[in-house]
Amino acid sequence: MKIATWNVNSLKVRLPHVLQWLEAAQPDVLAVQETKTVDENFPLAEIEAAGYKSVFSGQKTYNGVAILSKVEASEVVTDIPYLDDPQRRILAATVDGVRVVNLYVVNGSEVGSEKYAYKLDWLAKVTAWLQEQVTQYPKLVVLGDFNIAPEDRDVHDPVAWEGQILCSEPERTALQTIQSLDLSDVFRQFEQPEKAFSWWDYRAAGFRRNLGLRIDLILASKALSESCTRCVIDREPRTWEKPSDHTPVVAEFAE
DNA sequence: ATGGTGGTCCAACCA
Numbered sequence: 001m002k003i004a005t006w007n008v009n010s011l012k013v014r015l016p017h018v019l020q021w022l023e024a025a026q027p028d029v030l031a032v033q034e035t036k037t038v039d040e041n042f043p044l045a046e047i048e049a050a051g052y053k054s055v056f057s058g059q060k061t062y063n064g065v066a067i068l069s070k071v072e073a074s075e076v077v078t079d080i081p082y083l084d085d086p087q088r089r090i091l092a093a094t095v096d097g098v099r100v101v102n103l104y105v106v107n108g109s110e111v112g113s114e115k116y117a118y119k120l121d122w123l124a125k126v127t128a129w130l131q132e133q134v135t136q137y138p139k140l141v142v143l144g145d146f147n148i149a150p151e152d153r154d155v156h157d158p159v160a161w162e163g164q165i166l167c168s169e170p171e172r173t174a175l176q177t178i179q180s181l182d183l184s185d186v187f188r189q190f191e192q193p194e195k196a197f198s199w200w201d202y203r204a205a206g207f208r209r210n211l212g213l214r215i216d217l218i219l220a221s222k223a224l225s226e227s228c229t230r231c232v233i234d235r236e237p238r239t240w241e242k243p244s245d246h247t248p249v250v251a252e253f254a255e
Numbered sequence: 256a257t258g259g260t261g262g263t264c265c266a267a268c269c270a
Contacts, residue, residue, distance in 0.1 A: 009270085010262055034270090036262070061263050062270095107270060115269095147270095201270090202260035245261075245270080 001098065001253045002027040005216050006237075007145040007199070007246035011035040011066070014244055015043055018068075021237055021248060022050050028070050029095050030248075031102035033145045035064030042066070059088040065102050065144070069095045080129040083122065090126070092133070098224070098253075099137035101130070103144035111168050119147070123174040127181075134181045140221040142183055145199075145246065147215055148175045150185060154214035156195060166213060183219035186231045186251050198233050199246045206245075207238055218251045227254045 004027040008014040011032065022030065030052070035042070039058045047054050047068055056066035057078040065088060067073055073093035080090060089104040103126065108119035133140055148171045152158035161167040179185060187196075197212025206212060220228060231251040238247040 013262070034262090061268085109269080204259055206260090242261090 001029070001096065001255065002250060003029045003031075003098075003100070003141055003143065003218065003253065004248050004250040005031045005033070005102070005143040005145070005218060006248040007033040007104070007216060007244060009034050009036075009244040009246065011037045011043065011064070012041070013242070015046060017237055017240055017243065019046065019050050020240075021234075022052060022068070025234065025248070025250065027250060029098075029100055030068040031091075031100065031143050032066040032068065033064075033102070033104035035066050036061055037064055055091065055093050057088040057091045059086075063088045063104055065089060065091040065104050067091055067093050067095070067100055067102055071096045073100070080126065082128065083125045085122070089122075094137075097139060099133065099140045101133060101140065101142040103142065103146065105145060105147040107147045108165050108171070111163065111165055116165065120170055120174060123171075123178075127174070127178050130178060130183070131181055134183070134221060138221060138223045140183070141218060141224055141251075142178070143218040143249075145215060146175060146217045148172060149213045149215050150175055150217070154197070156197065156211045156213065161213075166215060179219065182222050184222070184225035186218050186220050186225055186228045187214070187233075187249065189225065189228055190231055196233055198249050200238065202245050216246055216249045218249055220251070220253075224253055228252070229254050
């Protein structure tokens with residue numbers, strides 16, 4: 001089973017890229033973040049024509065998450081206990097016996113800001129919910145745009161980024177707490193190239209200079225991580241015309 | 256040291 005995550009930064013603008021990538025990569029599941037599309041406008045038909053079912057939780061202008069899958073998803077959840085939040089950042093569904101939790105984690109803007117406090121609070125509440133999910137679903141994958149670079153090796157310039165948003169200790173600790181629920185960052189189960197990133201700022205020619213961060217993650221429960229055979233970052237879509245600032249991350253699991 | 260690009264939607268926000 002091939003499972004991928006991609007922050008597309010507007011599904012409307014990026015639909016041709018998504019369709020092109022699905023056609024080439026043929027994942028079983030693609031978790032999409034930042035669709036920025038209300039449910040009424042979701043491009044169901046175009047995605048269906050590419051051979052994929054969709055479930056989604058959309059919002060105007062901001063956020064929005066979706067799960068595209070070859071096999072129809074079931075048990076769809078968009079809201080969790082203790083987090084009464086209009087922002088559409090969470091989407092859970094079961095695909096072919098695997099529980100898929102798609103997260104678009106709060107960016108947080110700047111350490112110490114109101115949005116930063118919201119990020120840490122959001123993470124704490126989501127973590128409490130994930131703790132239940134781990135016991136409820138042995139085959140669980142939690143993936144998406146975490147807006148946290150787990151370690152210094154996931155940052156192009158760890159000195160410049162030290163203590164900054166996406167890299168601060170409270171954020172990293174929050175991520176470690178999630179990982180401590182026996183959710184493994186499958187990318188690090190394999191030998192990887194140096195300076196492997198999944199996001200590059202549009203500004204200052206970030207991609208050309210590889211000034212990136214690895215903030216798009218695939219975490220898998222023990223039962224699944226043990227069967228993971230491969231995890232790679234596919235940089236190609238980031239080279240296409242008018243790309244998202246993120247590129248897909250793909251994991252493969254043995255049947 | 257600052258600001259730079261891009262999406263949404265036309266001023267200002269979010270990233």
